[in-house]
Structure formats: structure tokens, C-alpha cells
Amino acid sequence: MTQDPGKMQGAKNKDQLEEGLGTDKLEVEKISKITPYLKTIPSAMTKFKNLQLEKNPSPPTLSDPKHSASLEGPFGVGPLVFPSLQRFNNIDFFLFLYFVLVVAHGIAFAMVDLSFKHLEKKFSLSEEEKYIMDFSDYIASFLVAIIVAYYGGIGNRSKWLAGAALMLIIASIIFAAIFYKYEIIRPAEESEELCIEEEDRTMTDCGGVWIPYRSKFIYLFVFAQCLHGVSGMPLYILGVTFLYDHVPTFSAGLYLAVSDAAQVLGYTLGFAIGARGVKRSQNETLSGLGNEFQLWQKNWWSGFFSIAVLSFCTLLPFLCFPPRLPGAHKISLEKEKEPRSFDRRLKNEEFGPNLKDLLHALKCLLRNPLLICFSLCKSTESLTFKGASKFVPKYLENQFLLTPSLATMLTGMIILPGSAVGHFVGGLIVDRLEMSCKNKIRFIVVTSTVALVLFMLILFVECETVEFAGINEDYDGSGIFGNLTAPCNVQCGCSSSIYASVCGRDDKEYFSPCFAGCKDSKNLYNEKTYYNCSCIKEGLTTVDTEGDFVDAISGKCNMKCHTLPLFFAFFFCSIIFSNLSSIPVTLIILQNSPPNLNSLSLGVVYTIWRISGSIPGPLIFHISIQESCIYWNVNKCGKKGRCWIYNKSKMVYILMGLCLVFQAASAFFGLIALCNYDSVVMKSTESLVQPVKKEGEEKV
Numbered sequence: 001m002t003q004d005p006g007k008m009q010g011a012k013n014k015d016q017l018e019e020g021l022g023t024d025k026l027e028v029e030k031i032s033k034i035t036p037y038l039k040t041i042p043s044a045m046t047k048f049k050n051l052q053l054e055k056n057p058s059p060p061t062l063s064d065p066k067h068s069a070s071l072e073g074p075f076g077v078g079p080l081v082f083p084s085l086q087r088f089n090n091i092d093f094f095l096f097l098y099f100v101l102v103v104a105h106g107i108a109f110a111m112v113d114l115s116f117k118h119l120e121k122k123f124s125l126s127e128e129e130k131y132i133m134d135f136s137d138y139i140a141s142f143l144v145a146i147i148v149a150y151y152g153g154i155g156n157r158s159k160w161l162a163g164a165a166l167m168l169i170i171a172s173i174i175f176a177a178i179f180y181k182y183e184i185i186r187p188a189e190e191s192e193e194l195c196i197e198e199e200d201r202t203m204t205d206c207g208g209v210w211i212p213y214r215s216k217f218i219y220l221f222v223f224a225q226c227l228h229g230v231s232g233m234p235l236y237i238l239g240v241t242f243l244y245d246h247v248p249t250f251s252a253g254l255y256l257a258v259s260d261a262a263q264v265l266g267y268t269l270g271f272a273i274g275a276r277g278v279k280r281s282q283n284e285t286l287s288g289l290g291n292e293f294q295l296w297q298k299n300w301w302s303g304f305f306s307i308a309v310l311s312f313c314t315l316l317p318f319l320c321f322p323p324r325l326p327g328a329h330k331i332s333l334e335k336e337k338e339p340r341s342f343d344r345r346l347k348n349e350e351f352g353p354n355l356k357d358l359l360h361a362l363k364c365l366l367r368n369p370l371l372i373c374f375s376l377c378k379s380t381e382s383l384t385f386k387g388a389s390k391f392v393p394k395y396l397e398n399q400f401l402l403t404p405s406l407a408t409m410l411t412g413m414i415i416l417p418g419s420a421v422g423h424f425v426g427g428l429i430v431d432r433l434e435m436s437c438k439n440k441i442r443f444i445v446v447t448s449t450v451a452l453v454l455f456m457l458i459l460f461v462e463c464e465t466v467e468f469a470g471i472n473e474d475y476d477g478s479g480i481f482g483n484l485t486a487p488c489n490v491q492c493g494c495s496s497s498i499y500a501s502v503c504g505r506d507d508k509e510y511f512s513p514c515f516a517g518c519k520d521s522k523n524l525y526n527e528k529t530y531y532n533c534s535c536i537k538e539g540l541t542t543v544d545t546e547g548d549f550v551d552a553i554s555g556k557c558n559m560k561c562h563t564l565p566l567f568f569a570f571f572f573c574s575i576i577f578s579n580l581s582s583i584p585v586t587l588i589i590l591q592n593s594p595p596n597l598n599s600l601s602l603g604v605v606y607t608i609w610r611i612s613g614s615i616p617g618p619l620i621f622h623i624s625i626q627e628s629c630i631y632w633n634v635n636k637c638g639k640k641g642r643c644w645i646y647n648k649s650k651m652v653y654i655l656m657g658l659c660l661v662f663q664a665a666s667a668f669f670g671l672i673a674l675c676n677y678d679s680v681v682m683k684s685t686e687s688l689v690q691p692v693k694k695e696g697e698e699k700v
Helices: 005-034 041-051 065-071 085-089 091-123 125-152 158-179 214-245 249-283 298-320 326-338 356-366 369-399 404-432 437-458 564-579 582-589 594-615 616-627 646-683
Strands: 502-504 519-525 526-531 551-554 629-634 640-646
Touching: 005 582, 041 158, 085 298, 085 502, 091 125, 091 158, 091 214, 091 298, 091 369, 125 158, 125 214, 125 356, 125 594, 158 214, 158 298, 214 249, 214 326, 214 526, 214 582, 214 646, 249 298, 356 369, 356 564, 356 594, 369 564, 369 594, 369 616, 369 646, 404 437, 404 564, 404 582, 437 582, 437 646, 582 594, 594 616, 616 629, 616 640, 616 646, 640 646
Parallel strands: none
Antiparallel strands: 502 551, 519 526, 526 551, 629 640
16 A cells, blocks of 8 residues: 555654744743843732742652752842843852851851950859850751751752841841940050058959849840851851852862851951950040940941841842752753762652651761761861860960960961961862862871871970069079969069069069069150069169169060970961861762752751860860969959969870860771771662662562
8 A cells, every 4th residue: 555645745744843843842941941031010010919829839859850950040039030130140159149148157256256255254254154155156056957957958048048147137236236235345444553562452342243234135145146156057058068069079179168268267357356346445545435335345336237237238149049050950960970979879869848858868867977977077177276276375375475465366367377278278179189089088187197297296396484483483482383472572462363464674574563562663665664673683773764773674574485486387287287178078078978968968067066066175175274274363352263374284285185186086087987988989788778668578
């Protein structure tokens, strides 16, 4: 049987027509998806009304690739999409906004830390109140980390970042309001403690000062601290995973390094703002200001208000980002072609929004030894940083006899830049060398080992210090070590609450003019000089312009020490090497989890970090410092304050020993991860997911 050629040709033309129409239809649909268009206000309002009539779709699962591809969209709010704004719909603009918000969060962190000393002094906080006010942000972030990571990973992460910006705005306004409304930091009165005979002294009032707004202030401060802690979780969990999902694997290191450096930059700026506020309050005078305490607290409340403004500038743009930026699905497909760094059987596992699914996902992650090891690496990195921050100022005060303010300033000048350089260089190295996951682990082990060696070298840096009366010199045999009071100054009734060192003509250093027994002082050529000092009996005498004999001058004696630069060199290098592994650890955590569990894996990391590092760490170092103290500041009312004199050897070995242990632990956890890498990733002999056995299914 033969077919009619006309019918065959007609069918062929019909097929071609349908094929052409289908091709045109696909092209039209493609253009409509990727081409931004302008909706007028009336049509936008109509669209909003129609949204109420649409049926709500079922919530997506964490591993729905089709849904992931459909989440790419234009830059705008709902149906309001403007073509001129689509130039901002990229990961670079997102990184800029994220950088600004993280800097604002870091500024608030530093200003709260710096103001805490004044709060403790102003309100006479108990130990329980100090810990609650200080750790409330850590506790709040610990409680919400898992929830934010899991449900934020399902939803629009940029919207969660907008929520974080809103919470930071509220927290900053509360901080600004309490510093504007309540008197917290008073200008320091010009005072110097000279030797005063008992009959000329004034009685000290040791009665407690009742502050009517004390309880209200503490509640507001804790509430703002909780908001500050909660706002950090979307930032440091969802923001990091958003960046990681929108850049190739070998470029993620640089992006994460830039975002990580923003934390250090923010803390540095906050420290500078707070330090300037303290310095200004010390230089102000009480005369003529009345009760206008807002003037000398301006740096504090205006600084917090500036944080709110910065956060508000990022709020609206974050609301305009789509769930996924254009090109994100293509990047995810390219990452799927890369060698797997996690159990392959987790790839297609679906996790819904229910609590049962959350617990199941947590069970899968917690059975991964690599994730646990690198979570502990993050904790030890944090403990090393906090330990160095606590240790170095005390070490400089005792080993090199620097003033507390100078020691704190030099420590900040070393730790903060060293940490920033370490984070950035570590991310840059793994980015440029395109390291595999296993090579990143080797990199962590090597850098942690080098940092351990550098910390050990610090122990051998010593200096021949100046003789300090009452600390390493016993007032020419008339006093005892560890006691600033001696027969030559016992009649002066000196207090150890005021530390103002003076250098005597006998080349010995004294805690204050009072402990040197000085009864008179003058200001000559911008230099404070002291006279009639009963404890200073040796040394060459010099005559001032008025013919009086000078016994001591204000300030430290010349140490003639040449090892202080060597100490700073070792310490700066050790801080850099201890932070080189920060970005590689984060990348390994992200690579060792399936894409649908990246956010939750970081949530687990932050939870372990808070449990093992952030909360107990300061307590450990505080107890260690107390154990090595041999002379406390006890004021005239009998209240114990800060420690002035330490057992130098005991302090060095305890605190530096802790830093060495934490750094060694980082290398140890890296070695464990390296030994278990092949069994977890390559072999996958045992699935991390336990399949549910169906009814009637026989065991094969």
C-alpha cells in the first residue's frame, strides 16, 4: 500500500509548524523569565490583590533541584521590578551589603565589651549579674543557631538577613537609648594620691550608693544583648552559605575571607570609637557641665545610633534579593560534577520543614566525624584568640612593666591586625592554589603546628626588668615582696586603687607617688615632678628651675630592654598562623555536607562552638588569672578589685600552657579528620542515613 504524497507533505509541514511553535514558545518563556520589566503602580496593586486568591503552594523540601532552579529571579520587592536596579542582582553587591552589616555587628560587639568595665564599676555588679550581662548574647545565639540554620536554609536567606539587620537596629537603638538616658560614664576627676598624714585625711564613705534605674538598666541591657546575639546567627550562618552557593568552589575562599575580615574590621572600629569615648570622658571636667551627662557619653550613644543607621541601609536591599541569584543553578550543577566530599547516599535525601525532619537531619550530621572534628577546631581557634587576649596584657604588665592601658593598647594593635591578616591570607591561599578538601586538612595541620612552635618560642623571650618597689624589690630590705606597703609609707594610708607609676632618682619604680612617700608635686615643662619622698633615699639629686630637689618624675623608668620587639614578632606571627586555618575549616565544613544541609551544618558548628568555646572559655581564663594573683587591689572599704601583682612564672605557664594546649588540639583534630577522611568520603561503607524498612520487604 502506498501513501499519498500530499498527505505526507501536509503531515510533515504540520510537524514542522508544531515544532517551530514549540521552539518559539520555549524562547518566549525563557525571555520572559530572564528579562526584567517595569510594572506600573496600578498593575502592581492588582497583582497584590490577586496574590490573595492564589492557592499557597506546598512547602519545598531541602533537596528539590527543580524548585532550586525556579527560585532565581530579578531584583525587586514582589511584583515591583525595575530594570535600572538589575545591575545590583549579583553576588558582588550582596557581598558589599553583607560586609557593611557584619562591620556594624562587630562595632556593636566591641563597644559593648569596652563599656562593660564602666558598667561593672558604676552598678557594682555581682558575679551572677556580670556573667548574665556578659554572656547573654552567646546564650541567645546558642539557643537559636539550629532553628535559624535549618528553617533559614529552606526559606529566602536574604530575607533572613534583612530580619537580622532589623534586630540589630532594635538592639542598637536600645543601647543608644540607655546611654543617652542614664548616666553611666562620668568624667574622671583629676586626682593624684600623695602621702597625707592621718590627721589630714578625709573619711571615706563606704555606704552603698542607691541607683534608682539599676534594675531597669540591667533588663534593657540583657534584652539588647540577646537581640544582638540572635541577629548574628543569620549573618554568620545563612550569609556564609549564600556566598558559598553563588560562587565556584575554588573562588569561595576569597569571598569568605573578605566577609570574615569584616568581623575583625568592625571590632577594631568599635574599639576605636569606645576608646575615644573613654579618653574624652577622662579629659572632660565636671565644672560647668551640670547634669548634662549626654555630652560626655556622646561617643557611646551616637556610636550605637550610627550602627542602627548602617544596618538600616542594608535592610531594604536585602529584601529585594531573590531566593537565588541568576546563575546559581548553573553553579550548583557544576559543583555536582566535582568529587564528592560527603557520603553519596545523603545527596538525594529529602528533609521537610517538620521537627521530625530536623531531628533526622541533625542525626545524619552528628554521625559525621569530620564535622565534629572541625567544629572542635573552630572552638579551639576561638579559645586561642580569647586566651591570647586575656594573657598578653597581663604578661606585658608583669614581664615588661608596662602600664595597663599601654599593655591593652599594644595587645589590640597586635591581635586584631594579626587575626585579620590570618583570615584573609588563609582564604587567599586555598583560593589561589585551588586546594582539594584533603589538602585543606593538611594545610590546617601544618599551620596549627607552626603556630604551636611560635607560641612555645614566646616562653623563652625574657627581659631584665626595672626594679619595682614592692614587686621585685623590697624597699631596700625594709619591706617584703608582694606588699606595696613598707615602713617608709605606712603613715601615708595609700590605696592601691589608683595606679600612677613614678620613677625615683634611685632608678626604682613605685606604684604611685603615695607609695613612694612623696608629699609635694609640681608641673614643670609638661612633666610632673615629686618632692619630699620618704621612700627614696639614694641616687643622684637634680635641681629644678625653682631650686628644689626632685625625687621622682611621673611615668615608667627606662627598662633598657631589647627583647620586647622580639616578643611582638613571635606573637604577631603566632596569631597569623593560628588564624590561617579559619577559612579552610569553614570551607571543609561546607564541602563535607550535602548542599541541602550546608546551613544546618554551620548551625551545628556554632552550637558546638558556643558550648565548648565561647561560654566556658572566658571562665577558664578568669580562674587561671585569679590563681596566679598574689596582690589584689583592696580599697579603703575592704572591697577587692583587680589584681595588680602576679606570680609571673605561674601566670606565664598557666595561661600560655592553655594557649599551647588549644593550638595542639587544633592540629590533633586535623590529624583525626585526615585519618578518617577516606573512610567517610571515599569508601562510604556505611550510610549515615538509616533507610526505613518497608512492610513485607525481605532481607537480602
